[in-house]
Every structure is written in C-alpha cells, then in structure tokens.
Amino acid sequence: MPLSHFLLFLIFFNISLLCVQCNPNYTDxxxxxILxxxxxxxxxxxxxxxxxxxxSGLSDGSLxxxxLTGGYYDAGDNVKFNFPMAYxxxxxSWSVIEYEENLGPQLPAAHAAIRWATDYLLKCARATPGRLYVGVGDPNADHGCWERxxxxDTVRSVYYVSPENPGSEVAGETAAALAAASVVFKKVDPSYSRLLLATAKDVLQFALQHRGSYNDSLGSHVCPFYCSFSGYMDELLWGAAWLFRATNETYYLNITKSVGGGGDGIDIFSWDNxxxxxxxxxxxxxxxxxxSLVNNDETVEAYKQQAEEFMCRILPNSPYSTTQYTKGGLMHKMGATNLQxxxxxxxxxxxxxxxxxxxxxxFTCGDLGVTPWTLQILAKRQVDYILGDNPMKMSYMVGYGANYPKRIHHRGSSLPSVMTHPERLECGAGFQPYFYTSSPNPNTLIGAIVxxxxxxxFFPDERRDYAHSEPATYINAALVGPLAFFAAAS
Structure with a gap:
C-alpha cells in the first residue's frame, strides 16, 4: 500500500472507533x-x-x-420547492446514468422516482407559455402548521418566474433535471426522452435570455427557505453541461465557456452550488x-483540472484541503443538515x-499522489459512517440497521396515518400531542437520511431539532449512486 494511502487509511479508519464487526449491507x-x-x-x-x-395536493395549480399536481415535498414540510426538487x-438521474448496471433490481424503482419528479417538472415548464412554475404552497403558512x-388547509399558492420576473437558477436547474432524465429514458422510453430533451432546451434558453435571481423575483416565498446564495451562473453552467451530456453538441459546450467562470476555491457541492x-x-x-472533437478542447481539460482542484480541497491529507472532519471521520461542512x-x-x-x-x-495534490482508490477510500468512509460505523453506532438512514433516528422532523411520519386516524387534523392540531412528545414517530419513513x-x-434524535433530524429528498438522491457503487463492489 502506498504511504499516502496508508495515511488516509489511518485517518479514516481510526483504530479506536473502527467497528470490526460492521459489515454494511449496501444493497439493502x-x-x-430509493423507497x-x-x-x-x-x-x-x-x-x-x-x-x-x-x-394529497390534488388541487395544486388550480389557483x-x-x-401542477405531483412532484415531491422537499423535506419534512408540505411545500413543493422546485429548486431543490429539480436538483x-x-x-x-445522474445516479442511474453512471451506475445503471449496479442498480440491478432497483432500476425500475429508480426510474419511477425520477419520473415522479420529471412528470411534474414538465407540467411546470409547459403549462403556460412564457412562465416556468417553480413552487406550490405558501411556505410561511405551511411552516406554521404541523399537519399531514x-x-x-393552508393556501396552495402558485409561484412562477417569467421574462419580467426571472429566475435563472431555478430555470437552469430545471433544464439540467430534464436533460439528465432524457439520457436515462433514451432507450427505455424514447418518446418521453425526446419530450424531456426538447423542454430542457427551451428552459435553458429561457434561463439564458432572461437572467436574474429568483431571490429578487419571489422574495419571501423562497427565502430564507431555498435562497440561491451562490448566484445563478453555476446553474447556467450546470444546465448547459447536462445538455452537452445529453446531446454532445458543441453549442452547449460553448455555452459552458461563456458562463463557466467563477466558483474559484469551491469546496462544496449542493442544491445551491x-x-x-x-x-x-x-x-x-x-x-x-x-x-473525438472535444478531446483536445482546452475547455474540457480546464474542467478536469478544476475537478481535481476540488478533490484536493476535500481530501483530508492534501496540502490544499479546506475540509474539516469530525473525530469520527465525517466531513463537516455546515452546522445544519450537514449530510446533504x-x-x-x-x-x-x-x-x-x-x-x-x-x-x-x-493526479497530485502537492506531494500527495491521488489514485481512484484514494477517492474511493474516502467515499466509503462517508457511506459507512452514515450507515452506522460512527461513534454513536447509529445509522442515519431510517429503517436501516437496529439503531436509527426514531423522532425525525417530518409531519407525515410524526402524525398518525389517515389509515389509522381518518379524522382530520387541522393546522395546529399536530403540535400537541404529536410534535412535542418524546415518543417515537408512529410511521417509519424507510430510507430517509436525516x-x-x-x-x-453527537445526534440528539429530537423532533424539534430540525437542523439535524429533518430528512430531505436531496440528501437521499445524492447517496443512491455511491450506494450502488459499493453494492456492486461488495
């Protein structure tokens, strides 16, 4: 084992914390x-x-x-925010594109999960010419309730961006989602794939031609919930990159050249950046x-260099690392919802x-040699930590393992199901006794990563501590690929 690999091994497989009996079931x-x-x-x-x-939400869009029925609630609330949903x-989709062969019997479920989102995003993009609908539900009213x-019974307000009130970040991300999904469905449903791709092209042009932040256009309807803190140029780059991936047309590569500046020193990746x-x-x-045509393109080589500079800011023993790790070996980027x-x-x-x-x-980070295995060791440590190889011996995926969060910040999980309690629970009825109780949630949201x-x-497992106990779609979506990667290797 090369010295750099051995040092990385010692850092992330801390002997005092190593669970010699741990054997994560990546397939499970x-x-x-996905469930x-x-x-x-x-x-x-x-x-x-x-x-x-x-x-639920069967009248969404009627106002x-x-x-605008369909889509996903982003986290533990009942609002549909298109920015994180599109991400x-x-x-x-990227998980399926990269790891399709590894998904095995889970591939149909992954397709269904993607399509539930893209069917809705297509409605948002095609319902009204000149508008891109970007959300349903008044977040301020919704967050004042604890109900299934x-x-x-809060107003299902409808929000959109337009040439007069632009939203380049949410439009760029929507274009990326539709383009990525078009690659997924290219063989299994060609007509659907063509519709996704055509719509993605239109939405990206909308984002490019009518530039501006949806923070300014929609204000308190999206902030502070899902403000775009990084601006919208990264979403224009992201959308163009996905259309290049879907079409292999140099037109879209050229767009990345025009919008791809900025983001120097980035050591994060998320629904926002x-x-x-x-x-x-x-x-x-x-x-x-x-x-091929783009092999010798200086732009492509520059992206490779930037990708590797990013990795150098993540690797713990890189001289350029800007990433903190807990004693247990977990990346720590933010105090709230760090696992995203x-x-x-x-x-x-x-x-x-x-x-x-x-x-x-x-490649190298200073004097540190980096191989594919170097990155895989670090990735495996993060996945294993989430699945229970951590100081608390707790799985942060609900329903996986014997010890996992029981009091997650999630309305549907924490309130009795309509199957067992058919009587209506109005806006404030869920706080007492369900929100404030120390009892476990009555419904298990299997697979949710908090x-x-x-x-x-340390994890307190308290429902009121939303910063640590709330699950979200974008936390789960990004882990599907790594789980498929390690499931195939195990």
Missing amino acids: ALSKS FFQGQRSGHLPPQEISWRAS AGVD TATML PEDM KYAGARVLLARSYFSMQG YVTSITFLLTTYSKYMASANHT GGPNQTD
Missing part, C-alpha cells in the same frame, strides 16, 4: 434509499410500499388555472471521448474515481 441501504421517495410524493398515489401515505431529479399532507458537479460532469469528456453536503460530495468522489479508473489516470450529527459526532 440502496433499496431503502424513501414514495414517502415524499405529492399528488394521486398509486398502491405503494409506504402505505401509510395517501393522496393559477393549471394542473433531486438531476442527482437521481393529506389534511393540508453546482460548480463542482458541473466540472466533474464536464471532465468526463476528457476521459471518455478520446480522439456529505452525500453530494461523496457522489462526486465515487464518480470521478470511476472516470479516472477508466483511463488509468492519477440532517445528521453535529461536529462532535
């Missing part, structure tokens, strides 16, 4: 990570395994005279298109290692 975790999305569905539900959920769809989605993800995606061309960054970055680690391995490629422990590896 993979199936549960989770059934619990977040809005709209008319078919028969499904998460049977304590029922149809604007359009059909969720993009990451699920089946009982919602896409620079690292776009650069890893674009770097694929350097490895997989040898001898862990899962997204872990996806980039496994995926870039895959690209590197395809070409026997290595926000995770704090910087000292």
Whole structure:
C-alpha cells in the first residue's frame, strides 16, 4: 500500500472507533434509499410500499388555472420547492446514468422516482407559455402548521418566474433535471426522452435570455427557505453541461465557456452550488471521448483540472484541503443538515474515481499522489459512517440497521396515518400531542437520511431539532449512486 494511502487509511479508519464487526449491507441501504421517495410524493398515489401515505395536493395549480399536481415535498414540510426538487431529479438521474448496471433490481424503482419528479417538472415548464412554475404552497403558512399532507388547509399558492420576473437558477436547474432524465429514458422510453430533451432546451434558453435571481423575483416565498446564495451562473453552467451530456453538441459546450467562470476555491457541492458537479460532469469528456472533437478542447481539460482542484480541497491529507472532519471521520461542512453536503460530495468522489479508473489516470495534490482508490477510500468512509460505523453506532438512514433516528422532523411520519386516524387534523392540531412528545414517530419513513450529527459526532434524535433530524429528498438522491457503487463492489 502506498504511504499516502496508508495515511488516509489511518485517518479514516481510526483504530479506536473502527467497528470490526460492521459489515454494511449496501444493497439493502440502496433499496431503502430509493423507497424513501414514495414517502415524499405529492399528488394521486398509486398502491405503494409506504402505505401509510395517501393522496394529497390534488388541487395544486388550480389557483393559477393549471394542473401542477405531483412532484415531491422537499423535506419534512408540505411545500413543493422546485429548486431543490429539480436538483433531486438531476442527482437521481445522474445516479442511474453512471451506475445503471449496479442498480440491478432497483432500476425500475429508480426510474419511477425520477419520473415522479420529471412528470411534474414538465407540467411546470409547459403549462403556460412564457412562465416556468417553480413552487406550490405558501411556505410561511405551511411552516406554521404541523399537519399531514393529506389534511393540508393552508393556501396552495402558485409561484412562477417569467421574462419580467426571472429566475435563472431555478430555470437552469430545471433544464439540467430534464436533460439528465432524457439520457436515462433514451432507450427505455424514447418518446418521453425526446419530450424531456426538447423542454430542457427551451428552459435553458429561457434561463439564458432572461437572467436574474429568483431571490429578487419571489422574495419571501423562497427565502430564507431555498435562497440561491451562490448566484445563478453555476446553474447556467450546470444546465448547459447536462445538455452537452445529453446531446454532445458543441453549442452547449460553448455555452459552458461563456458562463463557466467563477466558483474559484469551491469546496462544496449542493442544491445551491453546482460548480463542482458541473466540472466533474464536464471532465468526463476528457476521459471518455478520446480522439473525438472535444478531446483536445482546452475547455474540457480546464474542467478536469478544476475537478481535481476540488478533490484536493476535500481530501483530508492534501496540502490544499479546506475540509474539516469530525473525530469520527465525517466531513463537516455546515452546522445544519450537514449530510446533504456529505452525500453530494461523496457522489462526486465515487464518480470521478470511476472516470479516472477508466483511463488509468492519477493526479497530485502537492506531494500527495491521488489514485481512484484514494477517492474511493474516502467515499466509503462517508457511506459507512452514515450507515452506522460512527461513534454513536447509529445509522442515519431510517429503517436501516437496529439503531436509527426514531423522532425525525417530518409531519407525515410524526402524525398518525389517515389509515389509522381518518379524522382530520387541522393546522395546529399536530403540535400537541404529536410534535412535542418524546415518543417515537408512529410511521417509519424507510430510507430517509436525516440532517445528521453535529461536529462532535453527537445526534440528539429530537423532533424539534430540525437542523439535524429533518430528512430531505436531496440528501437521499445524492447517496443512491455511491450506494450502488459499493453494492456492486461488495
């Protein structure tokens, strides 16, 4: 074992914390990570395994005279925020694109999870010319209630962006989601794929031609919930990168050249900041298109270099690392919902290692040699930590393992199901006794990954502590790929 690999091994497999009996069942975790999305569905539900959920939001869009039923509730609330939902769809699609062979019997479920989002996003993009609908439900009113989605009695306000009130970040992410999904469905449903791709092209042009932030256009309807803190240039880059991936047209590569500046020193990847993800995606061309038109394109080589600079800021023993780790070995990026960054970055680690391995490629971070295996060790440590190899010996995926969060910050999970309590629970009726009780949630949201422990590896498992106990679609979506990667290798 090279010295750099041995040092990395010691750092992340801390002998005092190493669980010698731990043997993560990646296949089980993979199936549960996808099953989770059934619990977040809005709209008319078919028969499904998460049977304590029922149809909801069946009049969504009616206030604007359009059909906006379907899609996902983003986290533990009952609002449909398209910005994180589209990112969720993009990451699920990227997982299938990269790891389709590894998904095995879970592939149909992954397709269904993607399509539940993209069917809705197509409605949002095609319902009214000149408008892109970007959300349903008044977040301020909704967050004042603790009620099941089946009982919602807050106003289902409809929000959109337009040439007069632009939203380039949410439009760019929507274009990315539709383009990525078009690749997923290209063989299994060609007509659907063509519709997705055509709509993605239109939405990206809308984002490029009518530039501006949806923070300014929609204000308190999206902030502070899902403000775009990184601006919208990263979403324009991300959307163009996905259309290049879907079409291989140099037109879209040229767009990335015009919008791809910025994002220097980035050491994060999330629903808000896409620079690292776009650069890893674009770097694929350097490895997989040898001898093609773009192989010698300086732009593609620059994206590869930027992707590797990002990795150097993540690796713990890199001289350029800007990433903190807990004593237990978990990346720590933010105090709230930290696992969203862990899962997204872990996806980039496994995926870039895959690209590197395809070409026997290595790179250096100063005097640190980096191989595909280097990235995989770090990625595996993050996945194993989430699944229970951590100081608390707790799985942060609900329903996986014997010890997992029982009091997650999630309305549907924490309130009795309509199957067992058919009487309506109005806005404030859920706080007492359900929200404030110390009892476990009555419904298990199988597969949900919560926000995770704090910087000292501690997790209180308290419903009121939403910063650590709330699950979200974008946390799960990014872990599907790494779980598939390690499931195939185990």
